[in-house]
Amino acid sequence: MDIDGPTTRLRAVHGSPADPAGEEPTAPIPVVTSRADRDGDGDGEAEPAAPAPRRGRRGAVLLLAVAVLLVALLGGAAYLYRSLTAAPDFEGAGEGDVIVQVAGGDSTAAIGRTLESAGVVASVQAFLRAAEQDDRILGVQPGSYQMRSRMSGAAAVERLLDPQARVGQLEIRGGVQLDDTSAPDGTVAPGVLTLISRATCATLDGAESCVSVDDLRAAMAGTDPAELGVPEWAREAVAAADPVRRLEGLLVPGLYEVEPGRSAVEVLQGLLAVSTPRLEESGLLTEAAATGYTPYEVLIISSLVEKEGITPDMPKVARVVYNRLGIGQRLELDSTVNYPLDLQALRTTAEDRGTPGPYNSYATAGLPPTPIAAPGRDALAAALDPEPGPWFFFVRCQTDGTSCFAETFDEHTANVTLARENGAF
Template identity: 85%
Template sequence: MDRDPRPDGDGRDGDGRDGDGRDADGRDGDGRDGHPDGDGRSGAPARGRRAPGRARRSGVLLLAVAVLLVAVVGGAVYLFRSLTSAADFEGAGEGDVIVRVADGDSTAAIGRTLESTGVVASVAAFLDAAEQDDRILGVQPGSYQMRSRMSATAAVERLLEPDARVGQLEIRGGVQLDDTSAPDGTVAPGVLTLISRATCATIDGADSCVGVEDLRSAMAETDPAELGVPSWAQEAVSAADPVRRLEGLLVPGLYEVEPGRTAVEVLQGLLATSTARLEAGGIVAGADAIGTSPYEVLIISSLVEKEGITPDMPKVARVVYNRLQIGQRLELDSTVNYPLDLQALRTTAEDRSTPGPYNSYATAGLPPTPIAAPGREAVAAALDPEPGPWFFFVRCQTDGTSCFAETFAEHTANVQLARDNGAF
């Protein structure tokens, strides 16, 4: 009897596959369709892929989430910076404020001063601004005219402007308290005028200065000890003409005058600085060593300052001491000139014959006060005069060099030499 070669009679092999190796439902034995695209499905996306519409929706969602995260993070950073950044004002400020930078102040110390006076809102903001300009390291001690409520950047810029610095005073050697006039009509400002100028500052649009007459009154009417006159000078200063009593006590050099102070306060500050300089230079110990008083050394120093150029100062000092020792009149034109409104290099016979405490042609000994501000070299010469027998000197060279003599005959010859050289 004929039999179907397929044992199950359904035309399939015993494993349920067609003879071509495919399942009856058309799938290969590995579970994939027999389509040439090999993706195992017909008309459906491959496993692991999303449909195009769904992919687009997912991308938009991810982008929205990313944007939201950026916004949240950015807002948090802004909030953090707002809460932690240094407080600062805006703009160039308002009104006027005088601030003081002390010797040795660091940038941070300057910032603290500015913050405490209301110039800047915070030290931190000032330091941030200062880091942008290395010139801030060159700010010198002294007084500066600033404004209230300045931005830190504006404050740094203002400190670096030349006209911000106020209260600077320079006294040069040979300058006396009062203004002096020369025959050519020029006027040399005296120490009091220089001090008055240094006190000036603009406060809220108005100039504020301590006047010369205010300074003169403070000098004349205030007790010398209260003004700060050193103890070694108080007796002589008290006995001097009140309007001349501080002559020579303010030695040459640079000073800082804080605007806004009274006349008495200004003089007290200047005397404290000058006295410290004099005593540091050894005037007290040096005077004791040569058997004289510090105030007499100061007077002699002022004569030396006015009469000789620096190389000649020790010899000029020796002439003064030699004459004082034998009671001979000093006969110095500088002392005759001192009280005169109009001063000339060579005094007149009338001036030299007019009696007075400063006329060393008519009066023996030292004048009652110094006649000018003596410099360091002049003080050193008065403390350590050059040994020698000289009693006379005259400027015999056009550069100011003097010729010294022991006898009057030698001096007469030097005077003729000075005339010949055009120096007399």
């Protein structure tokens, strides 16, 4: 064994042979360094080592506790924030009645703002939150809707999607005249004024409110045409016409929106504001000059074409009208005779044809003073661009409404005989 210096550090060599002095090998001796020795003032006795601190587990527990506390605090703050900032919403299906307008191009948010301003919903956010649950809200069409005050967002969405909520829809079809007409079998077809009156109806707080036909007729007759919105190119003729028929033909076929709650004058103004551009977009103003007639006269001719012919025959019917007007020949159309009589019939009686009047084209040459019905797009196109031909006569000779055209009276007489044989009238 070797002793290295004055310290207590001992080195044992295991498995070495006996030293030369003949001493036996010693057992392994652990190497220990005392704190006193490390400080340089030890007494040679080794002190036991201090146990390592258990900081790892305690730190993990502390971090977990802090995390749980933070989650609790954040959750509470979020709940409090939602409670303080949640969008207000009414409860239930609402009370009372409100008419709201959805404009063309309105987004869902824009509809929500309209509903909020009308007192239908408590907030736009409440409506949008409910709308997110039903994609059909994207298909809501422009128009008037009968809603209720103080509806929940969900109830408002459901109501908007209900077809019964839609009010103010008006459809005018080609060939319909202002007044109701009676057929030979006694059935009555509603006229434009009746259709308008029905479109103005809405139930407000349990009571139905409509603008009557009489109110509409009085507004038409008693209001200056310019104030109603009659276009300038038609005002002179409209002012000279029978006041209760002066708007005939100016409300063209198509779909309209009528806002319930408006006065009779306001309703007519709104309809003319929509119809006039439609008329002018047909080329009436730009193409009428080529026919040799004014736009209003072409409008009258197109109404005659609408009443007298099916669509494929309209360009030829228009040609017959122009050919007769060109030589001063009376038009002799049954539709003009029946117009002031409010009759919807193919034929006329001898008595009616013999009664003079501005609409009796058997007794009076030239055009009637106003259109006799609402002319459709095809009739307007035919009046603006009639088919070339020598025809002066036509008669419905087939049961499907097809007409036979003739240049001479003898040819026409033969066509009339054919029409009777075919049961066309």
